[in-house]
Each structure stands twice: as C-alpha cells, then as structure tokens.
Amino acid sequence: MRKKRQSTPVAQADRQFVLAAAARLFREQGYDRTTVKEIAEACDMLPGSLHYRYQAKEDLLVDLMRLGLEQASSAVSSAVVGVSEPVEQLRRGINAHLQMLVSDSDMVYVLLFEWRSLRGEAREEMIKLRDRYEMLWAAMLKSLAEKGVIRKDLDLDLLRLIGLGALNWVATWFRDNGRYSLEEVGDFVWRVIHSAVLEGHEQHRSG
Amino acid sequence: MRKKRQSTPVAQADRQFVLAAAARLFREQGYDRTTVKEIAEACDMLPGSLHYRYQAKEDLLVDLMRLGLEQASSAVSSAVVGVSEPVEQLRRGINAHLQMLVSDSDMVYVLLFEWRSLRGEAREEMIKLRDRYEMLWAAMLKSLAEKGVIRKDLDLDLLRLIGLGALNWVATWFRDNGRYSLEEVGDFVWRVIHSAVLEGHEQHRSG
DNA sequence: GTCTATACTCTGATAGAC
DNA sequence: GTCTATCAGAGTATAGAC
Known part of the structure; x- marks a missing residue:
C-alpha cells in the first residue's frame, strides 16, 4: 500500500499540531527567542524531524501565519453569515475577532505581533494575506x-x-480570569461604536 | 583636573545619542535581530566602547525604555498643563500621545513593541514604569x-x-506622507470620543 | 575611555544511518 | 519519516593593551 497524496487528513492534523505548538512558544517567547529545538520538543520530535517538514525556521512562521489568517477569516465569516441585520452583523464580527485574540490557538496573536520577524518575500506575502x-x-x-x-x-x-486597532491591542493586556471578561470588553467596544459610529442611535442622555 | 560627577550635561547628551541610535535600530529590526555591533557602529563606536557604558545588551534596552517613558510622561504632561478646560485637555493629551508614536524619537515605539524581549526583574521594572x-x-x-x-x-x-489601544495601534500602520496625516487621525479619534464618551455633546444627527 | 582580539555559547541547518 | 552527530556561522561578553 503506497501513499498517493501528501495532504491526507492525517497530514493536516499533523500540520496543525506542529503549528499550534510553535504558536504557543512564539507567543510566549517571541519568534527570535524560540529555538527550533524547543519547537521540536514541544511536538515530541527531534530537530531533524521538524526540519523534514519545514526547511527553515522562517517557513514555519509563514505557514503558521497562513493558517492563522485562514482561521481568522473563516471565524469572522461564519460569525456573520446568515445574519441579515447589518448592525447585528457588525456586533458579531467584533466579538468573533476578540474571541480569536484570546483563544487557545495563539496563531492570531502571533500573526499580529511577530510578522516583523519576516523579511523580503515572506513579509510581502503576509501583508497580502x-x-x-x-x-x-x-x-x-x-x-x-x-x-x-x-x-x-x-x-x-x-x-x-x-x-481593529482598539480590538487588537486588547490582546496585549487581556487575561483569562482577569478583571474583565471578554464579554465585558466586547460590550464596552460595542457601546462606544453604537453611540459614535452608528447613525440614528438613541441619544444616551436623558436630561 | 578631575571629573567630579558622572552625570554631566555632556554625559546626558551622550546617553541620549546612544539610545536614539539604538531605538532606531530596534524599531527597524527588532531588539533580537539587532546586534550590539550594529548599535556601536551607528554611534561611531566599537563594541568595546559600548560595553563600557552598558554591561549587557539588555541594560541598554532597559535604559532606553526608561528614557522613553520619561519623554512620554513629560510630553503628555506639558501638553495638558495649563489647560483649564477639561475636554480640551483630553484632546491635547491624545494628540501628544499620537505625536510621540510617530516622532523621530523611536523610543516610545520600541517601548510599546519590544518590552516582550525583557525577562524577569527588567520586565517587572518596565511594567511598573x-x-x-x-x-x-x-x-x-x-x-x-x-x-x-x-x-x-x-x-x-x-x-x-x-x-490607548486604538492610539497605540496607529503606530503599526501610520506612514509619514501616507494617505492620512496625523492630524486627520487625531481628528477622527477625537470625533469618535466626542460622540461616544463625552456627556452632553451635540447630537450629530440632523434629520 | 576607547581600542583590538578572542573566548565561549548557542543556533539554524545539514549529512547520512536506520 | 525519524534519528544521531556535527558543521559553520553569528553573537554576546570579556580580557587586556593603549
């Protein structure tokens, strides 16, 4: 029995596993201070095996960001799809974006703060995505x-x-079980947008 | 003729010169990817001389951030001091903060995006500042x-x-001579705050 | 205070057996 | 596909002359 395809479901799961481990380390320590050895260990591999999948450390970061952007796009898309009310659509999109910033998957965070580690072509590609x-x-x-x-x-x-800037920065200070829940943050942002951006809102002032 | 003080005006100017050069490099390349050799070169020194001033590379970053925060604090303070009208005070503070993010001195930028390179005590100190x-x-x-x-x-x-998050993120995309001037950005933020945050503003809607 | 030269460490990448 | 072993290079920090 021979393998016919490179991108089997198993290979996909494998890719996600490696990238998730790398993302966690990159988020905690930054890209530069994380060694390929550490990433390999986190995947229960040896550096050589990791090298088999990604020729260079940078390739790993690029693939990670690619996956992160796929996740982000589909998260926001599926949050707003089928919602006909436009204002409600916006509210859900905001919450989806916030949710990603603090979710278990650290890829979006890495995406936001480690893209500066990329140079040349790789950077261009990420900016496009x-x-x-x-x-x-x-x-x-x-x-x-x-x-x-x-x-x-x-x-x-x-x-x-x-x-998006206001939302993205939340990732720098938000802590699970911290002073504010993600819902409170989303709510706050929503109220600000509601009174400042949306046309025809009720005036909040009574007297 | 002996020197009696370490911290002469000249030494101060010297410190600022070194830190400004380091800040520019850290902003362009990031802390980790910048070598002490590069910093020394940018100051027209050799690595040994730089080492005389800062024992370790990290000490340089710490001192840089210390100076950056001093600059930030005094910039905002002096922007609002003597302004009695509280709403105008806020507006000036916002503009001062924005101005720092894109000013020639890259220290504030480094402060915002490179503090993750610090560990242990050094990080604690920066968080305090x-x-x-x-x-x-x-x-x-x-x-x-x-x-x-x-x-x-x-x-x-x-x-x-x-x-502050909304303001800080501006540093990631703003370009001099770009599509928007800093005044436009400040203006935009101000209008949003004015309608969403301030009590008793004029309703913007006419019909 | 500044310079030259170097020791030491770490890392990313590779080669080749299995 | 995974492993061991190692190379080549880079970078920080240091020693010591001047």
Missing part, C-alpha cells in the same frame, strides 16, 4: 454605510484601522 | 469623570485601555 482579511471588514463596513447605518462624516478606512 | 504613565491618563479621565464630562455608564479603566 492580512490585507485580504482586512478586506472582509472593509466590505462589511461598506455594506453598512450603503445601508445608511454609519455616520457619513466618518472615513470608512480610518474607522476600520482605528477599530 | 509603564503603569506610572498610564496613571497619568487614569488621573485625567478620573478628573473628567468627576466634572461630569464622561458618560457614567463607561468604566474608566476600560476606557483608558481601549482608547
């Missing part, structure tokens, strides 16, 4: 704007940049 | 809240964390 993810948000905001839900005096690109 | 800077903002927000300028349903700490 990241932009594709951002386009998801751009499309969502554009659709909201066309429905007249967003204040007309706000630049949509700036809104996306500042908004 | 960073918290002191954040307390500047906490005090400003508290004072605004006491004057009834801030919506009462917003948690002040979350407001600080999310707000």
Whole structure:
C-alpha cells in the first residue's frame, strides 16, 4: 500500500499540531527567542524531524501565519453569515475577532505581533494575506454605510484601522480570569461604536 | 583636573545619542535581530566602547525604555498643563500621545513593541514604569469623570485601555506622507470620543 | 575611555544511518 | 519519516593593551 497524496487528513492534523505548538512558544517567547529545538520538543520530535517538514525556521512562521489568517477569516465569516441585520452583523464580527485574540490557538496573536520577524518575500506575502482579511471588514463596513447605518462624516478606512486597532491591542493586556471578561470588553467596544459610529442611535442622555 | 560627577550635561547628551541610535535600530529590526555591533557602529563606536557604558545588551534596552517613558510622561504632561478646560485637555493629551508614536524619537515605539524581549526583574521594572504613565491618563479621565464630562455608564479603566489601544495601534500602520496625516487621525479619534464618551455633546444627527 | 582580539555559547541547518 | 552527530556561522561578553 503506497501513499498517493501528501495532504491526507492525517497530514493536516499533523500540520496543525506542529503549528499550534510553535504558536504557543512564539507567543510566549517571541519568534527570535524560540529555538527550533524547543519547537521540536514541544511536538515530541527531534530537530531533524521538524526540519523534514519545514526547511527553515522562517517557513514555519509563514505557514503558521497562513493558517492563522485562514482561521481568522473563516471565524469572522461564519460569525456573520446568515445574519441579515447589518448592525447585528457588525456586533458579531467584533466579538468573533476578540474571541480569536484570546483563544487557545495563539496563531492570531502571533500573526499580529511577530510578522516583523519576516523579511523580503515572506513579509510581502503576509501583508497580502492580512490585507485580504482586512478586506472582509472593509466590505462589511461598506455594506453598512450603503445601508445608511454609519455616520457619513466618518472615513470608512480610518474607522476600520482605528477599530481593529482598539480590538487588537486588547490582546496585549487581556487575561483569562482577569478583571474583565471578554464579554465585558466586547460590550464596552460595542457601546462606544453604537453611540459614535452608528447613525440614528438613541441619544444616551436623558436630561 | 578631575571629573567630579558622572552625570554631566555632556554625559546626558551622550546617553541620549546612544539610545536614539539604538531605538532606531530596534524599531527597524527588532531588539533580537539587532546586534550590539550594529548599535556601536551607528554611534561611531566599537563594541568595546559600548560595553563600557552598558554591561549587557539588555541594560541598554532597559535604559532606553526608561528614557522613553520619561519623554512620554513629560510630553503628555506639558501638553495638558495649563489647560483649564477639561475636554480640551483630553484632546491635547491624545494628540501628544499620537505625536510621540510617530516622532523621530523611536523610543516610545520600541517601548510599546519590544518590552516582550525583557525577562524577569527588567520586565517587572518596565511594567511598573509603564503603569506610572498610564496613571497619568487614569488621573485625567478620573478628573473628567468627576466634572461630569464622561458618560457614567463607561468604566474608566476600560476606557483608558481601549482608547490607548486604538492610539497605540496607529503606530503599526501610520506612514509619514501616507494617505492620512496625523492630524486627520487625531481628528477622527477625537470625533469618535466626542460622540461616544463625552456627556452632553451635540447630537450629530440632523434629520 | 576607547581600542583590538578572542573566548565561549548557542543556533539554524545539514549529512547520512536506520 | 525519524534519528544521531556535527558543521559553520553569528553573537554576546570579556580580557587586556593603549
């Protein structure tokens, strides 16, 4: 019995296992301070075996980020798909993004903070993939704007940049079982957006 | 003629020169990928001379961050000092913070994105110093809240964390001579805060 | 205080047996 | 596909002359 395909379901699970281990280490220590030996150990392998899968350490980071962006895109997509109410769509997208930042999978975190370790072509590729993810948000905001839900005096690109920035930074201070739950954070962001960005909200002030 | 003091004005200028060169390199390449040799070269020195000033590479980063936080604190302080109107105070503080993120001095940037390179005691010290800077903002927000300028349903700490996060992330995408000027960014943030955070603003909606 | 030269350590990558 | 062993290079830190 010979193997006919390289990308069997088993190989996929294997890939995810290796990348998850690497992601955890990269998140904890940073890319540069993590050695291939450590990654191999975390996978119960020896450096040689890891080298069989990824020729260079950088290749591992690139593949990790690729997977991370796939996960992020599908997480946000599936959070908003089938939701017809545009405002509710935005709310769910925000929560999905926040959820990823603190989820068990550290890939999105690594994606946000370790892309500077890449050089040349590898970096270009990641920027392209990241932009594709951002386009998801751009499309969502554009659709909201066309429905007249967003204040007309706000630049949509700036809104996306500042908004995602506010969310992304949460990853730097948020702790599970910390002072704030993720729901509280999402709620807070939502209230701010609701009063500052959305057109036609109820004025919060009573007197 | 003997030297009586270590910390002459000249030594201070010298320190700033070395740290500024290091900050630029750390910002461009990251702390780990920057060698002490490169830093020395950028200061027109040899590694040995640099070693005379800082025993270890990490000491240099710590001192750099210390200076960066001093600069940040004094920049924000002097931006708001003497401004009696609390809302205007906030606006100026935001602009000062933004200005630092993109200023020639890369120290604040390094401070935000390279503190993860520190371990143990050094990291603890930086967290303490960073918290002191954040307390500047906490005090400003508290004072605004006491004057009834801030919506009462917003948690002040979350407001600080999310707000500074939105600002800090600007450093990751902002480019001089890019699509947006720093003024536009500051303006945008200010409009959002104005409608979402401040009490009793004019409703932006006309019809 | 600054320089040259070097010791020591660690890492990423490789070669080749199994 | 996984292992052992090792190479070649880089980088920090140090020693000691000047």
